[in-house]
Structures are given as structure tokens and as C-alpha cells.
Amino acid sequence: MAVGADGVGIGLIGLGTIGTGVVKVLQRNARVIEQRLGFPLRLVRVADLDLDTDRGVDLEGVRFDSDADGLIADPAVAVVVELIGGYDAAKRVLLRAIDAGKPVVTANKALLALHGREIFDAANRRGVDVAFEASVGGGIPILRSLREGLAANRIESVFGIMNGTTNYVLTEMEQTGEDFDVVVKRAQDLGYAEADPTFDLEGVDAAHKLTLLAAMAFGAELTFKEIPTEGIRGLAPIDFEAAEEFGYRIKLLGIAKSHRSDAAEERIEARVHPTLIPRSSLLASVDGAMNAVAVTGNAVGPTLYYGAGAGEMPTASAVVADLIEIARELRRGSARRVSPLSYLPTELRPKPLLPLGELRGPAYLRFTAVDRPGVLAHITGVLGEFEIGIESVIQKGRARSGQSVPVLMQTHPAVELALRGALEEIDRLDDVTAPTRVIRIEEGL
């Protein structure tokens, strides 16, 4: 019996790092979970293609084979946990479980950001729950907070540090002064970065998470592909030095804001890129592999949620929280208590993204220019033509005659399109020897 007096039966597909963590949490914390829930969560079946690796967990009494379809169809399984990752197989698992009328728990942000609509639609039609707290912010209960804790608010903005790998790399680059490649290599050695860290370093993982957060915050349809995304490759030690001198730290932020006016329809600002935020802000204090997400609501004002954004046990903490919630609903026959995307499915709207070019804000600029009298005058002249004011400038050291030096600058708030126009012209100047690096400056929280 999948749901009975003796508990609720769990089937787990994918016994990798997170899956193993889920087994550990279910086992180690079985007593405290039952003290809260009133009945046990019983892991009855696990499926994985690799049946041989020793994961250091005891699966006695649990059926363990490679038959995912059998697991989904098994009447002893009341809830299916998908932790295989990737797109095709994971999607097949989720849709098949939903089709079988079984609620699903997943940590797969990539799949939901790209194919969420199909999955959520199927779950709506079938009337089953899709829970995915572990997909954003690891163990931080950020989705629950957005969906229930702040449910009385119109959400104005969601932004923060959503990727632990990049935050680790940025923190290390800042603290050691080492180059990007050196730090990435060490992050891989230490297990903070995957063998292929492209998704993390290019900001794609953060954009997946921001897609889900923005949809839930604003009742908008998932629009991953439209989110302008820029990674942390290309940042140099000198950018961290300059940021410090200007009073900032560099963080990869995912940022989503609602823009409303009485005249026009609501538009969503969404973007992922390295950002300078004031050293005194809370987000600036979030170091290493930790994550933090700030949410501002029109009643509650600014709030922030901080914790481990990844890792075996933190992520498992979120998966098992979802299992606890679903088990409660199953026992009471009250599935779909809350809409997975916070708004009722019928209320989700496609909301246009605000073009990046329209945004206005200050920026940090790193010019690479030949160290020659008059160069700074040329650069500032072009900026002036585009009406971009300068807050401060640092010129580091001096090169031998004719060689290039970095010129570091903090601008006043400027419209992005004007800034791009100015930089295009500046990068064509004879004395400017490499493309100018732009990092946007945000206020942080």
C-alpha cells in the first residue's frame, strides 16, 4: 500500500550525489520527520543504471534495480523523485509518473526552465503535484517562501547569487588575485566545479533558476531563452582590485524585476551577469559556494534568504521537504493545495521582457589603451558625446612607451544603449587596443 497507516511509499530514480543524500536524510532524520508528520516516509524502491557503485548507504529492504518504468508503475510507490538530471530521460520519467497520477519531486532546473510548460500542463491536467524546491537555491526554502510566505505581496523584484560554483570562483579570484583559469582548475579539483563547468561559468545555470523565480514572482510564462545571460569568463584580477577601490565586490547575479506603469502593460526585466554591488550590502557578504536570493514585495519590503545553494545534503534537505509536503497532501487527499508556479495555471501570462538596452544604471568600465597623453581625453570625450557622466577613474601603473595599460572607470547612471554606442566608438579608437569590459553596477541589498 503506497499511502497507508504505515506511511507513504517513495520511489527514487537516480542514485547519484543528490539521490544518495536523499536516502541519507530519509534514514538519519526518520524519527524527527515522523515527529512532525505523524507517519513515516518509506523509501520502497530505487532505480539507477549503475547498480554496482558503493554509495555508502544501506538499501536493505529497498528494491533496487534499473527499472525506472517498473518503479513508476509499482503500486507501492506513491511519490516519484526524479534525480537523474539532463533533459530527455528525466522528462520521460516526469511525464510518465504524472500520467500514472503520481506526484513528482525533482531538482532539475534545466529541464523545468526549458520544458516546464509541458510538464506543468500535464500535471495540471492530471491534478498531481510537481515539487521542485531543490531546483533553486539548494536547501534554501526560497520557492516555498515566494509561493506561500510572501503570497500576500505583489512581488517587485527577485535577485541574487544563484550559482555556487561561480560564487566560489569569484570569491577565490578576489582573495588570491589569481587568474580565472587557475581558480576554475582548483574549483574542479575541490569538487566545487564539475568536469565541464560551462553551464555554471557561462551563467546558464543561474538563468535556469531565474526563469523559475521570475515565473513564480510575476505570474509570467517561462522564458529562459530570452534572458540575456553573461558569465564570469573574461574577468581579470584587476577588475577585483578596481572593484575594491571603488567600494564594491563582484558577484554573478540573476536579476528579475517587474516594471509597471498605468499606461503600459507590465514588462519583466530579467538578466544574468557579473555585477558590482556595494561592499556593505548583504549580498556582498555571501562568500564561497553559498547562495542568497533577495525578494522584495510591495507589503513586506526587502527580504533575503541565504544558505548552501548546492551539495548532497542541502539539496536533499529540499527534496525531502517536498516529500513531506506531498505526503501530507496524499494522506488528506488534498493534492495541488498550492499551484506549483505560485499563480493559478489559468493566471500565468506571457509577459514581454524589457529590452536590456532600455535599462539605466551605473557601470564599471575597463578600457585597455596605449599609455599616451590624450588617450583619457579621447575616451572621456566620446562618453561625453553620449551624455555618460564619470564618477571616478583609476589609471594603474605606467607601461613602457607605446604599451597598453588598463583604465578603470565608474560611470554615473546611463542608459545601456547609449553606453553600448559609446563603447563601440571608443573601441574603434587607435589608442584602444582591446575590447572594453563592462560590468554593471547594482545597489544590492
Place this chain on the structure above:
Amino acid sequence: MAVGADGVGIGLIGLGTIGTGVVKVLQRNARVIEQRLGFPLRLVRVADLDLDTDRGVDLEGVRFDSDADGLIADPAVAVVVELIGGYDAAKRVLLRAIDAGKPVVTANKALLALHGREIFDAANRRGVDVAFEASVGGGIPILRSLREGLAANRIESVFGIMNGTTNYVLTEMEQTGEDFDVVVKRAQDLGYAEADPTFDLEGVDAAHKLTLLAAMAFGAELTFKEIPTEGIRGLAPIDFEAAEEFGYRIKLLGIAKSHRSDAAEERIEARVHPTLIPRSSLLASVDGAMNAVAVTGNAVGPTLYYGAGAGEMPTASAVVADLIEIARELRRGSARRVSPLSYLPTELRPKPLLPLGELRGPAYLRFTAVDRPGVLAHITGVLGEFEIGIESVIQKGRARSGQSVPVLMQTHPAVELALRGALEEIDRLDDVTAPTRVIRIEEGL
């Protein structure tokens, strides 16, 4: 009809600051609430003794009188919100509503910390919900996070800045160098402190909140009266200067930790007092009237929740979040989905508090001693006898011969009882002219 196709009927008792905020949130955010919930929350009746003051809200269509009992009995009212504060009348309202089988929402931490058992027991027997998210951390969804988001964890500690008034006073004292009384007066003028701020300044309000957090974190019975509580009165500008030189900031923290060993039963450490925490910690960056609560779970690790800890709209945000949740349960007939105190009522245990004297940690000491050769040797000699090591010492300025000066010291970790013994002896020295001020040092988060 209290619960029907046209919504769920809300009755609000107490139209003060928070009550007025609840009316505003229900009105201004009616549309977004309905987009999430699928039906409206309808404010049908308000009771308050003061029917004359203009609160700047439109109560057209809402029955507004001073008849609280009539409101509770009104068949149009499905949920009762108690926002009158205080003990006796508020308790009567809550028990009467529960007795009438109606779920209640309150922000009254003082009442729950002192008389919670009676109220929760009544609600358990009657099978109705008691929701109180607004009672801790204002608009921060900290109780929900503890109860549901972290439900898969054994909670190891809960600590943080739980009182906005004291945090405002501490922040101002640090930034301006002004005396306690001057800053408190300004806080009152600006509305950050009440006319009688005793409960806030003495740490009592923080202890009320810690009582609720500790009960929910550890499945312990509410033990407000046993929590050692020390306020911020007596802190002097020089303490803030010394804290800065030692690398710390001063915050009033509520701290609760679980102490377990295989041999002995679980004991709870709980205390409220001014604390030195490292400047680089997240909690140290929480300024002004903001709150932040850190929760560490055995799976998720450290997490933190930040936001406005008080105020009309933030607190109303939490009250209306509770209303949304209860409305969902009422429509589905699934009341008491989650236990109010996180653990099933049958699982709550009286858990002994660890005596403060057994705790071990570093401390900041401010001695007041005559500026005479040999004084420091006397003081350090006594500390040595009690095996208390010294990390660093600052002696500020010099007094005219025979006058007293402050001697500021940071100790190595020491057992509290030993420290008290040493200070008792030191304070009896002829050269020590005022009682020594102790502020404990914690690691923060």
C-alpha cells in the same frame, strides 16, 4: 456564507497599526491574492473599541463595531484575526474563537510565549488552526521556513536579531557615538521605539520570540520564564569603539541551540543578550530596524532569513499569508495540515535548559579601574587564577592621577561560571571602581 464560491470571510479584531495594515494589504493586493488562491479573501467584519479615529482605509461594506464577541459568533466570519495585543482580552478572543471552531491568526508573541500552551491545547482539542507567522520576524517567513522548508532536518540552532527597536538603537549608537538615552529618545520620536520601550530594550520581546522559535525548532515546550535575558541598557559608546577595534559589532541576539550527547538527554541552550559578532558575518551587516534569523539544520547546514521585523505593512504581509493558507485549508476541509509548533502536539517534550554557567565562549570585558601602575597586573592575575586567557587588551587614554579609566579586554574561550567567579573577585579590588561589563562573543553567521 463564511466559506463559499465567493470567497472566505475574514473577521478582524483590533484596528491599530497592524490591523490597518491588514486591511490595506487585503484591499491593495486583492487581485494578486486571488490570482494565487483562486478565490477572494473577503474582510466582512472589524471590531475595535475606537470607532472614531480615521485610519485612512475605506471600510465600506465591512461591518465595523466594537462587538468582538459578535464578530466571533458571526456566521459570515470563517477566520478570526486577533490584533489587539496584550494578554487578557487577546487570550479571551483567541479561546472564544477556537471554541467556536474558527481558526485564528495572531501576531501576539507575548501571549503565545506565556500562555501558548493553553491556546495550542485548546486548538488541538477543537481541531482548528492557530497561525502566528507575524509574531516572529515581522514579514519574514521564518516560522513557515522552520516548520515546512526545513522539515527534513534535525534543527541544531536558531539565533539572530529578533527585535528591530534594539537593533536600531545599537546601529545608531555605533554610528553616532551618542549615549543610550539620547538614541532611545530619538528612536521614540521617529516611531522606532514605543512610548514605553522596556520590553524591547530589556530583551523581553526577543525572548518571547526565541521561546516560540526554540519550541518549534526542538519540539520543546514553551519555557519563556526560564530564558536568561539581558537587554542593551548599560552599553556605552566606548563598548562600540572597542568592539570595532577588536573586529566586531554589537547586536542583541536571541540564541537557542540543541545540546545532545549519546549519554545524556537533550538539553536546550537559550539566551538573549548583547553579543559581539565578527564584522564580516552576515548578521553584523543587519542594520537599523531590520531582523535576521539564522537556522542551522543537520542536512541543510546554515541558512539565514532577513527582512523587516516589524512595521505596519511587513507584519500585515505575514498575517495575510496566514489567512491565505487557512483559507486554502477551509475550502478543502483539510484544517491542521501542519502542526502549529512544527512537531505533533503529542511529540512536544519539556526539555531542560542548559544552565548559562556551563556555557563556554570568549567574552569582551570592560573594566573601570583607577589609572595606576599595577592595576592591569592585578586584573590579569585574577583572570589567570581562574584560567581565563587574554586575547587582547586596549587601554584608552590616561586619566588624571587617581581617576578611573576603562580597560577593554577580549578573552579566550572561558566557562561562564569561571568568568563570573573571576569578575566577582576583580570587582572587589580597590582599584576597580565600577562593576565590570561583560558582553559575550559569538561567531555569528
